[in-house]
Amino acid sequence: MFESLSDRLSGIFDKITGRGALSEADVNEALREVRRALLEADVALDVVKSFTDKVRTRAVGAEVIRSVKPGQMVVKIVHDQLVEMLGAEAEPVDLAAAAPVPIMMVGLQGSGKTTTTAKLAKRLTERQRKKVLMASLDTRRPAAQEQLRVLGEQVGVATLPIVAGQSPVDIAGRAMNAARLGGYDVVMLDTAGRTHIDEPLMIEMQEIKAATRPHEILLVADALTGQDAVNVARSFDSRVGVSGIVLTRVDGDGRGGAALSMRAVTGKPIKLIGVGERMDALEDFHPGRIADRILGMGDIVSLVEKAAETIDAEKAKQQAAKLKKGEFDLDDLAEQFRQMQKIGGMSGILGMMPGIGKMKKQLEGAGLDDRLIKRQIAIISSMTRTERQKPALMNASRKKRVAAGSGTDVQDVNKLLKMHRQMADLMKKFGKQKGGLGALFGGG
Numbered sequence: 001m002f003e004s005l006s007d008r009l010s011g012i013f014d015k016i017t018g019r020g021a022l023s024e025a026d027v028n029e030a031l032r033e034v035r036r037a038l039l040e041a042d043v044a045l046d047v048v049k050s051f052t053d054k055v056r057t058r059a060v061g062a063e064v065i066r067s068v069k070p071g072q073m074v075v076k077i078v079h080d081q082l083v084e085m086l087g088a089e090a091e092p093v094d095l096a097a098a099a100p101v102p103i104m105m106v107g108l109q110g111s112g113k114t115t116t117t118a119k120l121a122k123r124l125t126e127r128q129r130k131k132v133l134m135a136s137l138d139t140r141r142p143a144a145q146e147q148l149r150v151l152g153e154q155v156g157v158a159t160l161p162i163v164a165g166q167s168p169v170d171i172a173g174r175a176m177n178a179a180r181l182g183g184y185d186v187v188m189l190d191t192a193g194r195t196h197i198d199e200p201l202m203i204e205m206q207e208i209k210a211a212t213r214p215h216e217i218l219l220v221a222d223a224l225t226g227q228d229a230v231n232v233a234r235s236f237d238s239r240v241g242v243s244g245i246v247l248t249r250v251d252g253d254g255r256g257g258a259a260l261s262m263r264a265v266t267g268k269p270i271k272l273i274g275v276g277e278r279m280d281a282l283e284d285f286h287p288g289r290i291a292d293r294i295l296g297m298g299d300i301v302s303l304v305e306k307a308a309e310t311i312d313a314e315k316a317k318q319q320a321a322k323l324k325k326g327e328f329d330l331d332d333l334a335e336q337f338r339q340m341q342k343i344g345g346m347s348g349i350l351g352m353m354p355g356i357g358k359m360k361k362q363l364e365g366a367g368l369d370d371r372l373i374k375r376q377i378a379i380i381s382s383m384t385r386t387e388r389q390k391p392a393l394m395n396a397s398r399k400k401r402v403a404a405g406s407g408t409d410v411q412d413v414n415k416l417l418k419m420h421r422q423m424a425d426l427m428k429k430f431g432k433q434k435g436g437l438g439a440l441f442g443g444g
């Protein structure tokens with residue numbers, strides 16, 4: 001599905017990854033080409049625009065990592081942005097509710113709804129050991145209920161016995177009852193589709209929803225229909241409310257636009273993808289893996305990740321060296337705060353320091369919880385370089401300026417300066433001992 005987009009992107013990035021220097025114009029040119037490639041892949045215009053804007057902002061603000069070439073950095077930024085656009089984390093079908101958990105499948109006719117219902121039922125049965133009951137609520141297409149029954153037999157999942165003449169809501173009610181009585185974990189409700197969205201269909205979906213209170217409402221959409229699939233998802237969501245999307249025919253040679261813009265446009269996660277007609281051709285949707293597939297530059301991405309880790313380690317080492325000499329200025333304090341944010345906040349890092357329990361209590365007493373770490377960083381960032389290196393310079397008027405610049409009060413600035421003095425004293429004391437705090441920060 002993503003082949004031609006993938007080819008285009010590798011072409012664009014091959015031109016820049018090897019180069020030692022990149023001008024802003026080079027980056028802009030590459031981004032223009034990325035933009036064109038995404039539009040040609042049928043990604044929604046707003047999504048493309050916001051994508052390239054975010055990449056540009058990140059590229060401008062990116063920290064330069066010495067061991068990495070600028071073009072490689074750009075690839076990594078594009079990769080991360082792709083992952084974000086696709087939804088960041090995989091979101092599995094949620095079954096955390098009282099049994100029997102109703103899952104309602106909705107979508108247009110021919111989208112692959114019935115097939116997907118059976119595929120998902122098979123997967124829940126085999127992989128999650130769930131007892132699943134399937135019911136077709138499609139009373140419009142005479143063969144629909146029979147189709148689900150046959151698929152049920154094929155995958156070894158029970159289907160609700162067919163009773164002629166019942167309404168969709170009646171069938172749904174009967175399915176829920178049968179599931180309760182039969183001790184089923186999950187009830188999959190395969191609803192009727194239409195060739196296009198119309199009012200009676202939406203009303204029918206709303207009635208079924210009201211009668212069964214589904215825990216998941218999964219919209220099944222055909223990836224090959226591109227932006228139409230996205231529009232269908234939007235309509236269903238606004239009328240019925242969907243909790244997730246299943247994109248089918250991702251094995252086909254579509255341009256990928258639906259898959260790429262679905263999440264950003266609808267705000268709903270793609271939970272599963274259909275990748276073939278066989279009953280096991282259903283996969284979890286992993287944004288990271290899809291981004292890797294589209295970009296095809298996994299090596300560069302992991303190279304940059306490694307380099308970034310190394311930089312962190314180097315920073316820690318430099319800091320350890322300073323600490324050993326008993327130096328600890330406000331830049332060091334800010335760096336400490338940033339590291340704390342990374343490793344789970346104040347309680348995390350202080351918990352790791354020996355002999356600092358008392359200080360921890362003091363800091364907590366001073367109201368320094370993780371939420372406030374950000375504010376401390378803001379205060380330090382509002383100081384000039386000289387002030388950060390020589391906190392003693394901070395007189396009343398400077399404090400006022402810094403408070404205004406960081407959106408805090410002079411009192412907050414004072415508190416921070418006091419904390420810095422205490423920390424600096426502590427660092428000095430430990431720094432002189434061999435293997436003290438310096439060791440903790442990676443020096444030793």
Ligand code: GDP
Nearest residue numbers: 109110111112113114115248249274275276277
């Ligand atoms: P419904 O009308 O929405 O219930 O659609 P069906 O479940 O009957 O599917 C219509 C056709 O699409 C069937 O021939 C399926 O085998 C096929 N189909 C469904 N999902 C996929 C998929 O992920 N890949 C491919 N290649 N075909 C699929």
